[in-house]
Amino acid sequence: MGLILAISSFVHYKKLGRTRTGVYWAIGCIATCLLAMNGIMKVADAMDEHMKKEAFELLDERYEDRGDPNNESYKNLELVVNPEKIRSFTAYNFYVANFNKKYTYKGKIQITIRNKKDKKIFTHVTKSITIKPGEKKEIKNANYETWHPNYSWRWLGELKE
Template sequence: MDNDYLSGVIWFNIGAFSFGLILAISSFVHYKKLGRTRTGVYWAIGCIATCLLVMNGIIKVSDVMDEHMKKEAFELLNERYEDRGDPNNESYDNLEVVVTPDKLRSSTSYNIYVANFNKQYSYKGKIKITIRNKKDKKVFTHVTESITIKPGEKKEIENALYDTWHPNYSWKWLGELKK
C-alpha cells in the first residue's frame, strides 16, 4: 500500500471518529438530562463504534472493487499477450497495455495497466495513449510519466482523467527495451 492510501484511510477514520464523538457527546448529554446516564454511555460508545464501522466498511468495499477491476485488467493483459505476443523472441510484441475507463460523476478515470511478458528485457520509457470515440476519432492523448517495467512484471501505473467516457483507445511505446 502506498503512503497516499494510508494517509487517506487515517484521515477518513479521524473524520469518522470525530463525527462519532460529536454524536456520542450529544446522546450522552441527552440521556444524562433524562437521568439515564448508563444508557447515555452505551449510546455514546455505540455512536463512535458505528461511525468507525460504517466508514471502514465503505473503505473495504471500495478496496474490493478496485482489486476486482485490477484482476480483470491483468486477465485481459494475459489474453492479449496470448493473441499477439511472441514468446520466442524478446520484443515490443511482449509488452501489453490495457486502459479501463471508470465512469465517475462528472468525469471519467482511465486506469492504465501494463505488463512485460519478456523474460530478459526491461522496458524503460513512456506510453502514449490516445482515447478515441465510437467513430474512431481522436478525443485526447495522454503520455504517461517515465516508467520501468521489469521482465514478467504487471502493474497499474496511473490514471488519466477526462470529462467524458469513450470506449476505444490505442497506445504506443515511447522508450526502449534493455537487458
C-alpha cells in the same frame, strides 16, 4: 458524524439523569460509525482489486493473441485501458505488462483515447516507468470529462537487458 451522535446522546441521557446509559450510547454511536466507514472502505478496495484482476487477465489474453514468446520485443509489452465512469468525469485506469523474459522496458507510454468513430479525443503521456520482465502493474490514471471506448498506444522508450 459518530462524534456528533455520541455527544448528543450523552448530553440527552445526562439531562435525564442516566449518565451511564449516555456513555454506553456514546460508545455505541462511535463504534457503529467506525464499522460502517470501514465496511464502505473494504467494499471499495474489493471493487478495485476485482477491476485490477480483470485487467491483468485481459493483458494475458492479449499477449496470447499478439505476443511473440520466441523473441524479446515490443510485441511482448501489453497495455489495457479501463475507463471507469464517476459522476462528473471518467477515470481512465492504465495497466501494463512486460511478457519478455530478459528485457526491461524503461520509458513512457503515449495513450490516445478515441471515440466510437475513431476520432482522437485526447492524448495522455505517462510519467517515466520501468517494467521488469514478467511484471504487471497499474500505472497512474488520467481523468477526462466524458467516457470513450477506444484507445491506441505507443511505447516511448527502450527495452534493455
